Amino acid sequence: MSGKLKLDSRLGQHLLREMLRIRRFEAKCVELYQAQKIRGFLHLYDGEEAIAVGVMQALEARDAVVATYRDHGHAIARGIGMGPIMAEMFGKLEGCSRGRGGSMHLFDRATRLLGGNAIVGGGLPLAVGTALADSQLRPGAVTACFFGEGAAGEGEFHESMNLAALWRLPVLFVCENNLYAMGVPLEIAEADTDIFHKAQAYRMPGEQVDGMNPVTVEVAARRAVESIRAGNGPYFLECRTYRFRAHSMFDAQQYRTKEEIGRWKERDPVARMQAWLLESHMMTGEELAAIEAAIDAEVEAAVAFAEAGTWEDAAELERFVRMDEVPQ
Amino acid sequence: MSGKLKLDSRLGQHLLREMLRIRRFEAKCVELYQAQKIRGFLHLYDGEEAIAVGVMQALEARDAVVATYRDHGHAIARGIGMGPIMAEMFGKLEGCSRGRGGSMHLFDRATRLLGGNAIVGGGLPLAVGTALADSQLRPGAVTACFFGEGAAGEGEFHESMNLAALWRLPVLFVCENNLYAMGVPLEIAEADTDIFHKAQAYRMPGEQVDGMNPVTVEVAARRAVESIRAGNGPYFLECRTYRFRAHSMFDAQQYRTKEEIGRWKERDPVARMQAWLLESHMMTGEELAAIEAAIDAEVEAAVAFAEAGTWEDAAELERFVRMDEVPQ
Amino acid sequence: MNDPAPLRMTYREACKQAIRDALIRDPRCFVMGEDVGRYGGCYAVTKGLLDEFGPERIRDTPLAESVIAGAGIGAAIGGLRPIVEIMTCNFSLLALDQIMNNAATIPHMSGGQFAVPLVIRMATGGGRQLAAQHSHSLEGWYAHIPGLTVLAPGTVEDARYMLAAALEDPNPVLIFEHIVLYNAEGELDPAVAAVDIRSARVRRPGRDVSILTYGNSLPKSLAAAEQLAGEGIDAEVVDLRVLRPLDNATIFASVARTRRCIIVDEGWKSGSISAEISARLAEDLFFELDAPIRRICTREVPIPYAAHMEEAALPSTAQIVAAARELVRPQ
């Protein structure tokens, strides 16, 4: 169904629901961070939800996902329960990484989420490797590798792009270009600010899409995944987006203006999708209320699950530093 | 004198002489390696002489040079005496690196030769740094950074290209593309085998030239250096060339055919330049004989110098591991 | 001047003042790293310096640790005095080729023709629940590399004055600033305007046992010493400060006096700087020792996120106290 996509109310509401789930989950995380239930770094996906939601639409259970420290959206959209994710941020044993990873390191074997990686660019070589394994053990499976535009500065980015292209590996590179790497604007970090151009340097198909629109992202992702599954090798998607909040929790944001933030907020993927669905009568106010109620309940349940969670026994500290066997 | 170059007999004979000096010097090195006077790795420049000779024509005393482990040609063309170079390969105290570096690590402060670097790609970040210093302390000075096409695979290559381009630093990147990285043919190492294309990914001017012709190289190098000195930032030269011998001393060369080697030898820069000068009457047989005699004498003198050299006192082993002062 | 009141400031502020001084004093000095400018530094150390000194001297770089370090090396060779910031030592692994194969090697390999007067600052350590990829303590590990000077400021005074000494050092210097110490406050003696980077310092003299430590383990060790004093155990606390080259003289003198030794170090135990110190004592002070040498290091695991697990992984005051009791009053 290359490129074509039937945007009916079912799909529309689904995309909105998924983005809203991330938005509300993270809003709650901020509260809980202030309440010191969540500690360490907390990188919000606020404003970028359309990317994870759109791309995951194109993925199947057999596919793998590699994310960054900004990984809540990917974990939720990939289908990991909010409970285990929230428990992870609480540092509880019931967390999706046993409470050892926290916000930056969400792992889930069942859905092949190979972790939020907190080394910028560090996930790309990994994704090349899982794709290499899949090309032999799970023909047709794709590894979706998410990273920010800042990663394009790292040598690991280029080594990974080149090898994936050379070996025609099934990797979907998804660059979440939110124009800033912490406080570094793209113009001072890359000689060529169109990140998708870099794909050309490796003869890899690539395109730049509006990362604020889940439909555009889904269409592009489906086209990319189709090409990859057809054996044409890796594909590069640059999704132009913006983060509405600080890089992590503390950040004076002196590197950008309120006006710029305001302009981008007018393109808020959640608000726009919601308004459009209502205006086009693809969603009634009641339906929206029901969606919101369900999500709020889901978030509350996740918090309750995390609260009820237990602490890993400190005597287990060294467990898994050396594995006794390879989990099957 | 952008691009234009008056190729008279003076220049022609000079280019031939410089290439021949490298060729004869290295031929002697092979003998001495077999005689075990020279040990360790020995990477010959045989076939690639036109590049170092052509590029050095465009450089001045104030400029800096960063080379690789395949650095005899660069050291000789840069004007370091054959004596100190040969002594270095003997491991003598009179060597240009005190006998500590050997063939792969020729250093010379006087001519700003910042070393043969034996980590593929390892010299590029260094060159970016010297260029940064020069841009402030020696306006107009250029750092010429030589590397093989294999270096383009390394992340350090890309990080260096991007930073040099972003900061418009005076670096002349010279890629000696001899089509093989040890036994790895370019096609299986780079998704895009036109290395100069990579410059475009950083909005850096770049071109591909015949690395078997010193005149072509000199013209391109002068054009590049002129652009750099004019403050236009870095410039990328891909010189297509070929190494006539093994990667280092031992190498079955099963990765390429005798035919291929033969075809390239027909383009031998030394033989062609010599023939052309004779045919075009820009050099007489007597002149050639004189040049050869002078070079043979120079090489013999270098060997004598090396033989007469002394061994560093082993008690000095730890000297310079920590410097007492910064040499001025 | 008749001695003015001591100056109170945070370790973070001290780091910043040190950089300001250097930039004012030496035009060859500049700062280069990720987010050192607009963002003000990932730990806010360089906040305000971009406005004060401009983009030529406070250089925001792309995310590219290898070329950041390598360009620093080249710039140092070229005559500048770079202060390179690698955000945290966790990311410095991406720059290790440049640090070991170039910075630490070129002076010796070139026969002394080129020095690399480069300073690289990095944040280090755990204790902020930043999990496995942001909590390494690699300073002791770096101290293995010949050619480097490795500093670990554990006091506001060292944070304030070590940088100037590092910039005087013709060799590449790594400065490891502990993330937990940035908010620590301390007093600066107005009579002191410089520190050396050759010697360890006795921060608390004592007779019964020597506690050798550095960085964020220093406050833990001093707290332990206080507690031990209440029990009649008089512990001496030695701040190593300089992890390479180690100051054997001060270390040996202290241990020779107390004849008992505990080494506290936030690195992983196996192959830690504590191991090196212990080995030196076992080599050269063997006959002066009355008791086995104790090492208190970080547990050999990637640091977990959960607070109680991280706490269990890092060295603690309680561990130091217990070890001291055991050494001084063996059952």
Next chain:
Amino acid sequence: MNDPAPLRMTYREACKQAIRDALIRDPRCFVMGEDVGRYGGCYAVTKGLLDEFGPERIRDTPLAESVIAGAGIGAAIGGLRPIVEIMTCNFSLLALDQIMNNAATIPHMSGGQFAVPLVIRMATGGGRQLAAQHSHSLEGWYAHIPGLTVLAPGTVEDARYMLAAALEDPNPVLIFEHIVLYNAEGELDPAVAAVDIRSARVRRPGRDVSILTYGNSLPKSLAAAEQLAGEGIDAEVVDLRVLRPLDNATIFASVARTRRCIIVDEGWKSGSISAEISARLAEDLFFELDAPIRRICTREVPIPYAAHMEEAALPSTAQIVAAARELVRPQ
């Protein structure tokens, strides 16, 4: 079968046979690295394997150590059993981020959901006049990293059989093959078809002093022991084999018996694996020791090219003999 004659082969050949076996035995196994195919390996270990197994299983890569290691990690997580070759440990610095922050970290950080059954082979050591950037011995330094298994085959038997055991290990394993040993010949006992990667081995029993060593320092130590025997000093030589996790039991048993210890290690002395072993002895075997522990390591310099300078930098049989005399017959 009634015991056939022992098989003689070089360490290089043994490494190759081990790889062949693995490729034949397990279809998930493949080799990936620079020049492992057409060139046959920079030290000719994989010569001929490309013809035998084809380009899918003997994969020549671009020069890109970080993605070579990282792709190996991902492939291992994905279900394959990669044998990654990083030509020499000198270049592995470019892959350290992947090795420490991913391979060694992911199993623990993911709460045990993912293992990284990866083997990385690298050449190590000096002695061939390859100068500072090609002569590092970093195996002891790597042994600092939790989560890794670090192997240092010092015999043809270990070169032949350690790989199979490494591939059975669910953890990332680094194998350091010494460049000087590749040409060494040795006999394979036909009765032996496997070795463990948990234990150190006594290669020569003795009563007077324990020489703990590994890799290319093993032959030097055995030669020293022979020489010492002529002087009536009975030295025990222990081959560490496994640098992480260290086999305390075997080490302690030997030293407890001889009460004297020399550790020989080609790493730089400060922060070497020798330091770790010495520290463990000073902690747990303190009262059994009759003499100071001696470490014989590489001098703390980038290894120079000149033969006599390189020789002066590396551990020597003469140094071992001298140290043993001094310990056993103190003046």
